[in-house]
Amino acid sequence: MTEVDVRVLDNSERRAAHDVARGAQHLAAVSDGEWAYVRDLHEHGPVLGAFLGESLAGTVRLIPSGLALPGGVTVPMAATTGSGVRADRTGRGVFTGLRRESLRLAAEQGFPVMGNLVTGAMLYGRFGHGVGTRSRAVRLNPREARLRPEVPTDGDVRLVDPEASIGLLPRLYEGLGPYRPGVMDRSAHWWRAKWERLVRAGKSPSVAVHRGPDGDDGFAVYEAKRSGPGPRVTLMVTDFHAARPEAVAGLWRFLLGIDLVEEVCARRRPTDELVEGMLVNWRACRTHALDDDLWLRLVDLPKALDARAYGDGDPLVVGVVDDVLPGNSANYLISPAGAAPTEERPQLTLSVQALAMAYLGTMSFAALASVGSVRVLDDKALPGADRLFGARPAAFCGTLF
Incomplete structure (x- = not known):
């Protein structure tokens, strides 16, 4: 069998x-x-x-x-994407x-964490990747989904012109x-490739922006999809x-108040966002799916563990096994003051994949x-x-890359 040679490509090969x-994704x-736009990213x-x-x-x-980690700090992350193998x-x-090689390169370039949006869960699990954040998809019937008067509000919502959105968003x-563990940075390159390209092509969805007492503090992007004959549509929040909370509620109030809409669907929302609790009729909101969102791979375990904040618990020694990056395999003393390798005996042991699931508080050790x-x-x-x-609010990413 021919040996696989993996190397960094130059610009002419990208x-x-x-x-x-793209071919691997059909x-x-x-x-x-x-x-012209994708090249930038x-x-x-x-x-x-x-x-x-x-x-x-x-x-x-x-x-x-x-x-973003528990405690409100941000750690460098290598977001891996554009992955594919020719069908033949x-x-x-x-x-x-x-x-x-991507793990080796991420470690060499100083990234404690790697993030992925995974298609083949079994494939990535073999290399130590685990579900770092989750999201839920919800469906609401606007005719029944009326917000309770007690739901907090302190601003208004306006629609933004597509051209203006290029700089505003x-x-x-x-x-x-x-603002939540799991939220990731969006570079200028990301915005150009993922958003500006749509605007310039005349394909951008609608943009609603919430303005609170201190200025703009939230946004929702949505598309109207015709669900059958006539003018009624399904609103897809992307x-x-x-x-x-006031901005979240204000945006939901706006989305549910748009005329001629049969259904409002939001595919990626935080698992602890209590949309049902905002409504007079709890059952006007249904969970359509509970999905894995951002998968994490802890690349430099000492740095990754020490970067996040911890809750009020007794010091704990955790033994971690990493078959792919054996330098991570060690016992770690974790306390509210931080984390570091230790020679003490472990009280719990787990794989680096399982630790990735607990890293942002998404999965409990229990x-x-x-x-x-x-x-x-x-x-x-x-x-x-x-x-x-444990971490609150619940970890959530909500960014495609």
């Missing part, structure tokens, strides 16, 4: 790599017009190519970003070579800051970010232990671990 990734090659960070002989067989790219080159170690999103993902060596340690790692 469009071909992008087309390999999409046509990128057009010149699309590439594609050249923001290294792109890896896997070669079998002279043939480019697979690719993945790393986008420098930042991840699968089963030859290409994906494995790309994953291993990046400033607004950045101004929200790390991007929704607001830090204050839940992971109940399914065999945590080995409990000291029964008193499990409640303390959940006090240390």
Whole structure:
């Protein structure tokens, strides 16, 4: 079998790599017009190519970003995307070579954490990736979904012209800051490739912006999809970010008040956002799905563990096993003051994949232990671990990349 050669591509090879990734997703090659925008994001960070002989067989790219942690700090994160293997080159170690080299490169460039939006959960789990944030999809019937008068409100909502949104949305999103664990940075390159491109092509969805006492403090992006004959539509909410409860409620009130709408659907919302509790009729909001959102891979475990804040719990020694990056395999003393490697005996042991699920508080140690993902060596340690790692509000990402 031909050996897989993985290396960083130069700029002249990046469009071909992008087309390999699109082909793996059953999409046509990128057009010149699309590439003019996509290239900007594609050249923001290294792109890896896997070669079998002279043939480019697979690719993945790393986008420098930042991840919000419990405690309100942000840690550097390598967001990996554009991953794909040619259909006629699968089963030859290409994906494995790309994953291993991307982890090595992320560590070399100083990223404690890697983030992914995962298609093949079993594939990524093999390399230590775990579900870092979750989201839920909700459906609401506007005729029944009336907000209770007690729901807080202190601003108004306006529709923003597409051209104005090019400058406004990046400033607004950045101004929200790390308002939830799991929120990730959106670079100027991201906004150009993901949003400006739609606006320039005349395909941008509608943008609603909430303005509170201190200025703009939230936004919702939505599209109207015809659900049958006649003027009535389904409103698909594709991007929704607001830090204050008043802004969240104000945007929901606006979305549910739009005329001629049969249903409002929001695919990615925080799992602890109590939309039902805002309504006079609790059952006017239905959870359509509960999904994994951002998957995490802890690359530099000492740095990643020490970066986040911890709750009020007794000091705990956790043993971590990392078969892919064995330098991470160690015992770690974790307390409200921080985390560091230790020679003390562990009270709990788990894989680096399971730790990624608990890192932002998304999965409790008790839940992971109940399914065999945590080995409990000291029964008193499990409640303390959940006090240390628990986080509120719930972790949420809500960014596609």
